[in-house]
Amino acid sequence: MRLPLLALLAKEPAHGYELKQALEVTFGSAYPSPNIGQIYVTLGRLEKDGFVRAVDVEQSNRPNKKVYYLTAAGREALEAWVDEPTEGPRVRDEFFMKLVLAPLTGIADRMALVNRQRRHYLSLMRDLGELAERTDPGNRVARLLIEGAMLHLQADLDWLERCQEDLT
Amino acid sequence: MWPAVTSTPVIRATGLVKIYQTGGLPVPAVRGVDLVVEPGEFVAIMGPSGSGKSTFVHMLGGLETRTSGEIWLDGKRADTLSESGWAVLRRQKVGFVFQFFNLVTNMTVADNVELPALLGGASPKHARERREYLLAELGLEERAGAAPGQLSGGEQQRVALARALANQPRLLLADEPTGNLDSRNTRDVLKLLGKVHRQGQTIVLVTHDARVASMADRVVSLLDGQIVDDAPIARLQRRPGGTAGDIVELHG
Structure with missing residues (x-):
């Protein structure tokens, strides 16, 4: 701020x-x-x-x-x-902590964690899609922010897929 | 416009298996999948490459034979059909959209869209009216006389979607329908999918695009040829006065 x-x-x-x-x-x-x-x-x-x-x-x-x-x-x-250049996004994901640590404690199944997270990301994406539809097409700043958020979410989902392939 | 809604599922697949026989070694692509899709449902199928998702929808459309298991489409057993039997069933009940359009290059856009309706037994007048309606819906009425090669990728994909919907299929199947499109063209295809879904179209599509998948009622996840998740996509709980700005902050 x-x-x-x-x-x-x-x-x-x-x-x-x-x-x-x-x-x-x-x-x-x-x-x-x-x-x-x-x-x-x-x-x-x-x-x-x-x-x-x-x-x-x-x-x-x-x-x-x-x-x-x-x-x-x-x-x-x-x-x-x-x-000065701005820091890129860092992978310091709370979900990843859960995914790695949960099985050690025996309290959660990795497959179930990934599946729930995927559906949550898709809910977020749907929300963003609806926000994009409500946003004035002339407001380029708002539109680009939403598009950026969507691209981040897509990357999160792709990464989730990799986690599911390798960790479950 | 749509057949009366009954309790008969549009798709009922049980114990579906596909094993490819390549050079003697059996390679299982789909290993026992069950799926029921009700009329009007929109189901997105996701999963890493090699998880069997394309093979699965191709089997549902009869474009690949199953090794074992049953497929029932609209209450009729389909997996035991001959190739020509499948062809008839597809003409009557199934529209298919592929990643690479597969339009007939030496026919006009109009003829590409009318062909499936004509093959499905529609009168030339009805086929033309249906084509005019679909191309208008897609903002393509002025491209009707063009050859597919003269269109952009996004326009070609919209034509492919119009073609798939031309014979008013009970089921729309799609395999990565936006896989080859940039962001603006993807938006056009998304709009149309949303529209036909709201009109009651049953849709099953394979996608890795989260924007496409997020429009579905339900997401089915495949891993190593098996379903590992099959559940609805929930609505977010909105806080009073909350905007999606919070989402932007979360992921910005």
Whole structure:
């Protein structure tokens, strides 16, 4: 959450609620809607680290609101984030832990574990397919997020098949 | 449009076995499979390559003979039929879609789609109407006069699907129908499969594509020629106000 907020503030100063709205508009329904409390907590930490600063803006009949803007240190942190390659997905799968460890304890059958997991992945895929149908075709960001999630799921299923071939 | 729904399963296979005899060594491909498919059901068959899934659906369509076991299609014993008996049964009751379209290259798209209806005994007028309906459903009405070679892969696969549905089969069988398609063309085929399924079409298809399988009511998993799982695909329990965004986060 920290760096996306810095990126939004690099465009223009904003208060917390505006940042929440900007995230929602940009990513659409394919991305979990950010919690406003979480945004304020993150902004507080960014302020403490010197990456953003806040100014109080007076409002008539309402409490002052804090408008945040990016500092030079904040811009540097943002540039460093953009410039470095992003870690690829790591195979550190909770299901794999279950699959490997369960038979040692005698509490579960590997075949049953794999079968249940496959059906769960297919349920997730069906959900994604329905989400894709509901998503505005013009929202390319949301569409690509869903497509990415689908491709990850396909890879998970292919890997599950390999696990079933080799471990059961 | 569909025969009255009865309690007769569209497919009932029991103890189905296929052993290939290659150079003296018997190689079992399918080792005792039981499957019942009710009218209107959509069943996806999954499994690693070599698990026997293609052999299995080919036997269900009479494209391969079984070594032992029984196949009943729409209440009629089918495994004891001769090759010509199977051909008649397929014309009347089964549509088949393959990974590589198998369209007749020197016939137009329209003729490719009309042929099975004509072979199935439909009048030329009925066959033409059915073809016009299917090609329109698939957004292909303007391609009717084209040769298959002039079409993209996705268009050819849609034509293959139209052909398989031309004689209004009791059963649609498919073997990796999207295996050769890119993501956009896969979406077109998925849409049509979803549509005919909602209209009551019984479908059994082999696929490794999770998007295709996720549209099924039920997934059957094969491993080493045997069924290791046969169960419905459950609906996800939705949390109030939850969006699939949570899924994106899980897998992003």
